[in-house]
Amino acid sequence: MCTWKGTIPLSTMVPLKVVSVATLCLAATLLLQVDARVLTSPTRDLLASLNNGCDGGSPTCYTNNGADGYCCPEGYNCFASDKFSCYEASGSYPSEPDLIVGENVAGGGVSSGNSEFPSSSDPECKNTPGRSNPCYSTDGSVNVCCSNACGPTTKQGYPTCSGQCSGPSQLLYVWAGVSSDGANSSARDYVGVVSIDRNNQYGKLLYRAEIPYAGTEAHHMGQSPDNKFLVAGGVFSSVQGLPQVFFYDIADDPYHPLYTGDIDPKNSGITDQVVFDSQGRAIITQMGSYTGGTPGRLLEVYPPFPTDLASGLKPAFAEYGTGGPGEDTMNPHGLDVNADSTIAITGDFIEPVSLFAGSPDQIKFRDTIRIWRRNVNGSTGWTNTKTFTVPGAGGVQDVQFIPGDAQQRALATLVNGNGLALVNPTTETVSVVYNFANETCVPHVSDISNDGKKYFVSCIGLGQVWMIDISNPEAPFKLDAKDTGGPSSNPHFVRLTPNDDRLFVSNYFVTAGLASSPGARNVLSFNVGATSLEADTAFGSLSFANVVDDNGVQTNSRPHGMTVNYLSC
Numbered sequence: 240m241c242t243w244k245g246t247i248p249l250s251t252m253v254p255l256k257v258v259s260v261a262t263l264c265l266a267a268t269l270l271l272q273v274d275a276r277v278l279t280s281p282t283r284d285l286l287a288s289l290n291n292g293c294d295g296g297s298p299t300c301y302t303n304n305g306a307d308g309y310c311c312p313e314g315y316n317c318f319a320s321d322k323f324s325c326y327e328a329s330g331s332y333p334s335e336p337d338l339i340v341g342e343n344v345a346g347g348g349v350s351s352g353n354s355e356f357p358s359s360s361d362p363e364c365k366n367t368p369g370r371s372n373p374c375y376s377t378d379g380s381v382n383v384c385c386s387n388a389c390g391p392t393t394k395q396g397y398p399t400c401s402g403q404c405s406g407p408s409q410l411l412y413v414w415a416g417v418s419s420d421g422a423n424s425s426a427r428d429y430v431g432v433v434s435i436d437r438n439n440q441y442g443k444l445l446y447r448a449e450i451p452y453a454g455t456e457a458h459h460m461g462q463s464p465d466n467k468f469l470v471a472g473g474v475f476s477s478v479q480g481l482p483q484v485f486f487y488d489i490a491d492d493p494y495h496p497l498y499t500g501d502i503d504p505k506n507s508g509i510t511d512q513v514v515f516d517s518q519g520r521a522i523i524t525q526m527g528s529y530t531g532g533t534p535g536r537l538l539e540v541y542p543p544f545p546t547d548l549a550s551g552l553k554p555a556f557a558e559y560g561t562g563g564p565g566e567d568t569m570n571p572h573g574l575d576v577n578a579d580s581t582i583a584i585t586g587d588f589i590e591p592v593s594l595f596a597g598s599p600d601q602i603k604f605r606d607t608i609r610i611w612r613r614n615v616n617g618s619t620g621w622t623n624t625k626t627f628t629v630p631g632a633g634g635v636q637d638v639q640f641i642p643g644d645a646q647q648r649a650l651a652t653l654v655n656g657n658g659l660a661l662v663n664p665t666t667e668t669v670s671v672v673y674n675f676a677n678e679t680c681v682p683h684v685s686d687i688s689n690d691g692k693k694y695f696v697s698c699i700g701l702g703q704v705w706m707i708d709i710s711n712p713e714a715p716f717k718l719d720a721k722d723t724g725g726p727s728s729n730p731h732f733v734r735l736t737p738n739d740d741r742l743f744v745s746n747y748f749v750t751a752g753l754a755s756s757p758g759a760r761n762v763l764s765f766n767v768g769a770t771s772l773e774a775d776t777a778f779g780s781l782s783f784a785n786v787v788d789d790n791g792v793q794t795n796s797r798p799h800g801m802t803v804n805y806l807s808c
Contacts, residue, residue: 243569246347250686251567252571258599260751266617268710274686277343278765287703287798288598290336290803292674293484295421300480311325311338312325314327314328314329315328315337315358316328317336318333318336318337319570322639323561324338325337325338326338335351338441340762341640342380349459349742353420354382356588359384361373361384362382364382364384364385367384369386370384370385370386370400371384371386372384372385372386372387372388372389372400373385374389374390374398374399374400374405374748375389375398376392376397376398377392377396377397377640378396380615380777381397381398382465383398383399383400383405383406384397385400385401385403385405386400386403386634387400387401387402387403387486388400388401388402389401390402390405393491393492393495394488394491394492394497394547395492395495395497396679397494399492402808403808404806404808405494405808406434406439406440406445406494407434407435407436407439407441407445408436408439408805408806408808409432409434409435409436409736409803409805410432410434410435410436410445410493410494410803410804410805410806411432411433411435411468411734411762411800411801411802411803411805412429412430412431412432412433412460412462412489412802412803412804413430413432413433413744413745413798413799413800413801414428414430414431414457414458414459414460414469414471414798414800414801415428415429415430415431415783415786415796415797415798415799416428416453416454416455416456416457416473416796416799416800417429417453417454417455417788417794417795417796417797418794418796418797425788425789425790425792426452426453426788426792426794427449427451427452427453427788428449428450428452428453428454428455428457428459428473429447429448429449429796430447430448430460430469430487430496431444431446431783431786431796431798432445432446432447432448432493432494432495432496433445433446433762433781435736435741435743435764435778435803437689437777441778442764442777442778442779442781443779443781444549444783444786445494446494446495446496447772447786447788448487448496448497448498449493449498450485450498450501451498452473452476452481452482452693454475454479454481454482454485455473455474455475455476455485455722456473456475456476456749456751456797457471457473457474457797457799457800458471458472458473458474458509458511458749458799458800459471459474459510459512459513459732459799459800460472460473460513460799460800460801460802461513461514461515461521461802462489462802462803462804463515463521463544464515464516464517464519465490466489466490466493466804466806467488467489467490468486468487468488468489468490468544469486469489469496469802470485470486470487470513470515470521470523470540470544471484471485471487471513471800472483472484472485472510472511472523472800473485473510474509474510474511474526474749475751475761476503476508476510477485477503477507477508477509477510477529477530477531478508478509478530478531481503482501482502482503483501483502483503483504483508483525484501484502484503484504484510484513484521484523484538484540484553485498485500485501485502486498486499486544486545486554486567487499488544488545488546488547488702489804490546493804493806494603497546497547497548498548498627499544499545499546499547499548499550499552500545500548500550500551500552501552502540502553502554502556504525504529504536504538504556504558504651505529506528506529506536506558506560506589506657507525507527507528507529507535507536507538508525508526508527508528508529508530508531508535509523509525509526509527509531509535509591509781510523510524510526510538511524511525511526511571511572511574512524512571512572512573512574512637513800514574514575514576515773516576516580516581517578517580518541518580518676519542520539520540520580521539521544521584522537522538522539522540522574522576523537523538523539523540523574524537524538524571524572524573524574524585525537525538525558525571526571526572526589526591527590527591527592528568529588530592531590531591531592531658532590532591532592533566533567533568533569533570533590534560534561534566534567534568534569534570535560535569535570535571535587535621536558536559536560536561536569536571537558537559537560537571537574537583537585537621538556538557538558538559539556539557539559539620539621540554540555540556541554541556541557542554543772546747553592559611559620559621559622559623559652560621560623564623564625564626564649565607565609565626565628568605568606568607568679569587569607569609569612569623570587570588570589570590570591570603570605570780571586571587571588571595571609572585572586572587572588572634572635572636572637573585573586573588573635573636573638573639573651574586574638575638575640575649576640577640577647577664578640580613580715581612581613582610582611582612582613582647582664583610583611583612583613583621584608584609584610584611584638584640584649584651584662584664585608585609585611585622585638585661586607586608586609586635586636586638586651586652587605587606587607587609587634587635588604588605588606588634588635588636588654589602589603589604589605589634590602590603590605594751594752594753594754595751595752595753596752596753597692598753599753602753603632604632604633604655605632605634605635606628606630606631606632606633606634606635606656607626607627607628607629607632607635608626608627608629608632608635608638608651608662608669609623609625609627610624610625610626610627610662610664610667611623611624611628614619625664625667627662627669629653629656629660629669629671630654631653631655631656632653632654632655632658632660633653633655633656634653634654634655634656635651635653635656635660636651636652636653636654636682636683636684637652637682637683637684637685637696638650638651638662639651639685639686639687639694640687641691641709641712642687642688642689642691643690643691644675644691644712646665646666647663647664647665647773648661648662648663648664648665648712649661649662650662650672650685650694650709650712651669651683651688651716652683652684652685652696653671653682654681654682654683655681656671656680657674657675657676657679657681658671658673658674658675658676659671659672659673659674659675659694659696659707659715660672661712661713670713672712672713672714672715673707675698677699678701679699679700679702680698680700680701680705681698681699681700681701682696682698683696683697683698683699683731683732684696684697684728684731684732684733685697685733686733686734686742687709687735687807688723688735688739688767689738689739690739691709692708692709693706693707693708693709693718693739693767694706694707694708694709694715694734695707695735695742696733697723697730697731697732697733697744698720699701699729699730699731699748699756701720701726702722702723702724702725702726702727702729702730703720703721703722703730704721704723704730704733704742704765704772705717705719705720706718706719706720706722706767706770706771706772718770718771719770719771719772720772721765721772723744723746723759723763724745724759724761724763727758727759728746728758728759729746729747729748729757729758729759730744730746730758730780731743731745731746731747731748731756731758731799731801732744732745732800732801733745734801734802735767735803736803736805737803737805738805739767740766740767741764741765741766741767742764742765742767742772743762743763743765743801743803744762744763744764744765745761745762745798745800745801746758746759746760746762746763746798747759747760747783747797747799749796757797759780759782759784760779760782760783760784760795760796760797760798761773761780761781761782761783761784761798762780762783762798762801763778763780763781764778783796783797783798784796
C-alpha cells in the first residue's frame with residue numbers, strides 16, 4: 240500500500256504539489272523515468288510538519304537538485320540519483336534503482352545566484368572522504384557534506400557544518416561589473432566568490448552576489464579587519480545617478496556574501512580606493528565631485544554597517560578635504576592608512592571629467608601627493624596637512640605604507656612618470672626612488688609583503704606583474720617579472736594572500752571616454768618565491784568574460800577589485 244496523508248499549510252516555505260494516491264501508486268508501477276535521493280539529515284526534513292509527508296513506511300525522497308520530492312512505496316528506500324528512484328529495502332544498495340516512480344509531492348528551490356557551491360553533486364555524502372553527514376539548505380535545494388553535525392542555516396537559507404568550514408577554507412572576493420556591450424539587460428554588478436583553497440575546488444567561481452544595479456563600473460573593494468564586511472565602490476555610479484558605496488555581510492555566510500545596503504554621498508563622486516583602519520572605519524577616496532569635476536574628497540564611513548537590507552540602516556559618513564592646500568588638483572585615487580590610524584596618504588590621479596574631453600592632450604593628470612592627519616586642532620576627522628608636487632608624475636595611481644617601517648614611509652606609483660616615489664610623513668618629504676621607463680612599465684596598483692621587503696606592482700603598458708626588492712626603500716631593485724597575457728591583457732589590481740605565498744592579478748582597468756583598457760577580463764594567480772614569481776598553473780586563468788547570469792545570458796563581466804578571506808573555521 241502507498242498513501243500520502245496530512246494537509247499542507249499555506250505557510251510552508253516549500254511549495255508542495257499534492258497528487259492523488261492513485262497517481263502515485265500508478266506511477267510506481269509504470270516505472271516512469273524520474274530519480275530521487277534519500278532524506279537523511281534532520282535539517283532536511285522539510286515535511287516533518289506535514290505529518291511526515293508520506294504515509295506509514297513510505298519514505299520521503301528528493302531529487303538531486305532538491306527541487307522535487309515524492310513517496311516511495313512501503314518496502315522501498317530512496318535511491319540517490321537524478322530521477323524519482325527507489326530500491327527494495329530488503330536488499331543491499333544497488334548500482335541501479337529497482338523501481339522508478341513518477342509524481343512529485345514537493346517542489347521549490349533556494350535562489351543560489353548562479354551558485355556552484357554548495358552543490359548537490361554528492362547528495363548523500365557517500366563520495367566525500369571524511370565528510371559523510373549531508374546537511375541541507377532551508378528548502379532542500381543544496382547540500383554540504385560535513386564530518387561534524389549540521390550547523391544552523393544562514394540568513395539566506397544555506398546549510399553549514401558545525402565547528403568546521405562548510406566548503407573551501409580560503410576565498411577570493413572579486414568585485415565585478417557587467418558590461419554594457421553585451422546583450423544582457425538583466426545582469427547586475429556583483430561580488431564573485433572564488434575558491435583559492437588548493438584542496439577544494441581551486442580556481443573555481445563558486446557564487447555571484449549581486450547588487451540591484453548595473454553600470455556602476457565596479458572598481459575597488461575593501462574587507463573589514465574582522466572579516467565581517469565587504470565595502471565596494473562604483474567609480475562611475477554618481478554620474479549614472481546610482482548609489483556609490485555598497486555593503487556586504489560576510490560574517491553570517493562567507494560563501495554567499497549578502498548585499499545589505501548602500502550610501503550615496505552628494506558632495507563627492509567617482510568612488511575609488513577602499514581601505515579600513517584599525518578601528519574598522521572604511522576610508523575611501525572620492526576622485527571627483529559628484530559630476531566628476533574637481534575637487535574630490537576623502538570619505539570616511541563609520542560602523543555599524545548594515546547586516547541585512549530590511550533594516551534600512553545607512554551608516555554615518557563624513558567627507559573631508561574642503562579648503563585644503565592645492566584643492567584645485569584634489570582628485571585622490573590611491574590611499575593607505577598607517578597602523579594606528581593617525582596618518583593617511585593619498586595620491587591624486589586624474590580629473591575624471593577630463594576623460595571625456597575632445598582629445599588625449601586635454602586629460603588632466605595630477606602630480607600631487609597628500610598627507611592627511613586625524614584630530615588636528617581639535618578636529619575629529621581628517622585634515623590635509625601637506626601637499627607635495629612631484630613634477631612629471633603624470634597621475635599618482637596607488638599608495639602603500641611599508642609594513643614595519645620605523646619612519647612610516649610609503650611608496651606611490653607615478654603612472655605616466657613611470658616612477659616609484661617614497662613618501663616620508665615623518666620628515667614630510669618625497670623623492671623618486673625607482674624608474675620604470677627603461678622597460679616601458681606603466682605602474683598601477685601595488686601590494687607589499689608583510690615583512691615590508693617585497694613590492695608587487697602591475698605594469699599595464701607591458702602586460703606584466705613585477706616583484707621588486709624594497710629591503711632598502713631608498714634603493715629598490717627588480718627581482719622578477721611575469722607576463723599576464725601580453726600588452727592587451729591590461730593588468731591592474733593585485734592582491735597578496737595573508738601569508739604572502741600567492742599574488743592574484745585582475746586583468747581589467749576601465750572603459751570610459753578616452754580611457755579604454757578592457758583587458759583580458761580574467762584573474763590570474765602567481766606563486767611567490769624568495770626571489771621569483773611563477774605562474775600558478777593549478778589555478779589557471781579564471782575568465783569573467785564568459786560568466787552567465789541566472790538567466791543563462793553572458794554578462795561580459797569586468798573583474799576589478801579583490802580581497803582575500805582565510806576562514807578560521
